Amino acid sequence: MQCARIVFYPRARCPHCSADALSWATVSGRGTIYSFTVVHRRASTETGQLVPYVVALVDLAEGGRLMTNIVGCPIEEVAIGLPVRVTFKPVSDAVSLPLFVPTTSRAEATAHAVPGSP
Amino acid sequence: MKPRTLTIVGVGESEQGYVPGRSALQLQSDAIAAALADAGLDRSEIDGLFCTGLPRYSALLAAEYHGISPSFIDSTDGGGASFELFVQHAAAAIASGLCSVALIVYGSTQRSLRSRQIGGAIAPQTPQAQFEAPYAPLLPISAYALAAQRHIFEFDTRPDQLAEIVVSTRRWAALSPNAFLRDPITVDEVLAAEIISSPIHRPEICLVTDGAGAIILTTLERARSLRQSPVVVLGHGEATSHLTISQMPDLTRTAAIESGRRAFAMAGVCPADIDVAEIYDSFTITVLLNLEDLGFCAKGEGGAFVEGGRTAPGGPLPVNTQGGGLAYTHPGMLGIFLLIEATRQLRGGLGARQVEDAEVALAHGTGGVLSIHSTVILARA
Numbered sequence: 001m002q003c004a005r006i007v008f009y010p011r012a013r014c015p016h017c018s019a020d021a022l023s024w025a026t027v028s029g030r031g032t033i034y035s036f037t038v039v040h041r042r043a044s045t046e047t048g049q050l051v052p053y054v055v056a057l058v059d060l061a062e063g064g065r066l067m068t069n070i071v072g073c074p075i076e077e078v079a080i081g082l083p084v085r086v087t088f089k090p091v092s093d094a095v096s097l098p099l100f101v102p103t104t105s106r107a108e109a110t111a112h113a114v115p116g117s118p
Numbered sequence: 119m120k121p122r123t124l125t126i127v128g129v130g131e132s133e134q135g136y137v138p139g140r141s142a143l144q145l146q147s148d149a150i151a152a153a154l155a156d157a158g159l160d161r162s163e164i165d166g167l168f169c170t171g172l173p174r175y176s177a178l179l180a181a182e183y184h185g186i187s188p189s190f191i192d193s194t195d196g197g198g199a200s201f202e203l204f205v206q207h208a209a210a211a212i213a214s215g216l217c218s219v220a221l222i223v224y225g226s227t228q229r230s231l232r233s234r235q236i237g238g239a240i241a242p243q244t245p246q247a248q249f250e251a252p253y254a255p256l257l258p259i260s261a262y263a264l265a266a267q268r269h270i271f272e273f274d275t276r277p278d279q280l281a282e283i284v285v286s287t288r289r290w291a292a293l294s295p296n297a298f299l300r301d302p303i304t305v306d307e308v309l310a311a312e313i314i315s316s317p318i319h320r321p322e323i324c325l326v327t328d329g330a331g332a333i334i335l336t337t338l339e340r341a342r343s344l345r346q347s348p349v350v351v352l353g354h355g356e357a358t359s360h361l362t363i364s365q366m367p368d369l370t371r372t373a374a375i376e377s378g379r380r381a382f383a384m385a386g387v388c389p390a391d392i393d394v395a396e397i398y399d400s401f402t403i404t405v406l407l408n409l410e411d412l413g414f415c416a417k418g419e420g421g422a423f424v425e426g427g428r429t430a431p432g433g434p435l436p437v438n439t440q441g442g443g444l445a446y447t448h449p450g451m452l453g454i455f456l457l458i459e460a461t462r463q464l465r466g467g468l469g470a471r472q473v474e475d476a477e478v479a480l481a482h483g484t485g486g487v488l489s490i491h492s493t494v495i496l497a498r499a
């Protein structure tokens with residue numbers, strides 16, 4: 001029996017049910033910020049990334065959690081629980097990096113938050 | 119092996135801090151010599167060797183360099199948790215007759231080599247390299263920062279509560295003659311310091327030092343004829359939950375819950391019985407999570423638990439009495455120094471930092487990015 005769960009990062013066999021026929025699933029690209037950190041020291045001189053920047057863990061709507069950067073908003077707007085959507089940043093001809101952008105402002109997200117809701 | 123028969127009979131350390139011109143193996147050599155002298159044993163009597171942290175073949179290289187011919191070696195890499203985990207492995211090896219006198223040793227020269235990079239060193243063929251490194255987290259700092267931020271969100275933990283852990287640890291370090299940072303610090307000073315990866319301020323990050331440590335274990339029966347008053351291993355446990363931080367199931371609940379449960383169950387004691395706790399402090403959040411997960415307080419109450427110097431000298435739960443990784447030493451891995459200090463506290467006679475009437479001690483290692491946990495409970499024989 002295959003379990004049909006979302007597995008991320010991708011791997012050769014399902015760590016839940018051992019199925020070896022994993023297939024690529026297209027997801028909505030929507031998710032929620034599970035946690036984040038604002039990095040104020042550059043990781044290395046090679047990355048060329050300007051500080052400060054946001055490293056986050058995003059829970060995808062369909063399941064699965066990934067590390068990413070939150071972009072497209074002021075850093076002080078970033079908050080746990082904020083809904084986000086994917087945007088792709090081309091890195092090379094073959095590779096694009098999934099980054100995430102908030103879909104509502106922090107104030108809006110707080111105003112609409114219902115106690116006890118995820 | 120039945121609990122209460124594995125015994126720590128020797129502990130030793132090299133010079134700590136900034137020790138230029140010495141290799142990791144040279145520092146190990148000093149620590150081993152000190153541990154052998156402490157125990158009153160000769161190196162020819164060591165037949166189990168447990169070592170990690172050298173580039174490859176850790177135990178094999180240590181055996182060659184130090185002139186040891188073991189019948190059992192173990193180079194398990196559990197990061198900073200390796201050493202409490204080695205106690206468990208030594209218990210199994212001695213119980214099954216594979217060795218009788220076990221040496222655990224670690225040494226590093228990270229400070230003088232300036233080998234530690236703030237971004238971290240990630241092997242190219244790992245999931246971390248592919249799925250985390252492109253986003254430029256500082257590893258391990260940002261991983262712990264993600265956990266701290268989530269803890270703040272879920273439990274309203276405050277930065278000043280996390281800063282209290284630095285303050286209390288520095289108060290212990292002031293009483294610890296060989297500590298690297300002996301100056302006191304205030305909560306306000308911690309919070310005014312540079313933020314490296316929010317919410318972590320610079321003083322909340324462990325030291326980078328040079329140093330080595332060694333421990334020798336054998337049976338209680340054998341220990342009776344040796345030099346030191348025996349310190350017995352009451353219980354031990356290890357548990358893992360992930361390696362890569364994005365794979366950690368819950369950033370505020372660590373595998374210390376499991377490793378602690380196993381160790382306490384084997385020991386037949388509970389957190390209230392612990393007189394002194396040496397708890398891995400790679401970062402302040404590491405201590406907070408471990409205190410909760412080991413059961414010293416309820417989940418989410420770690421912030422309140424560490425307030426008001428409760429883990430400082432004179433407080434109800436002495437934590438990291440030699441100054442820990444935040445102020446004493448942290449040559450890449452701290453685990454062995456937690457066991458050494460716990461043993462010394464139980465033997466007694468430490469002067470200003472001695473915890474009065476310490477009978478039961480806990481040493482808890484955390485490795486990776488909150489990934490692997492190992493708990494050891496020790497007592498006076």
